Amino acid sequence: MDPEIVIAQTTSDDEEQAKTLARGAVESKLAAGVHIDAPITAFYWWQGKVEAAQEWRISYMTSSDRLPALEAWLHERHPYDVPQWVTLPVTGGSEAYLSWVVDETRPG
Secondary structure: OOOOEEEEEEEEOOHHHHHHHHHHHHHOOOOOEEEEOOOEEEEEEEOOEEEEEEEEEEEEEEEOOOHHHHHHHHHHHOOOOOOOOEEEEOOOOOHHHHHHHHHHOOOO
């Protein structure tokens, strides 16, 4: 059975760091492609108080069989103590695009 396609997301408070995390994952074939969303405003609890920050959302298009390696790779490089890491299953899409994601994330 072919691997499932997954979108994995994290955030960074620095645009250049976001670009580094994006490019590195693609160069390592851990993601077929990455989107970085323009600055977003995040509100969250941290150490007992509500914080607000400008962040860049990083969305990785990858295959389920590469997801554990991508997560480990990201956690080694991410500057946050507790980086956001969520995954969303892709339940549909063009067959050509989904095949491309699988092909581009094969180690090699």
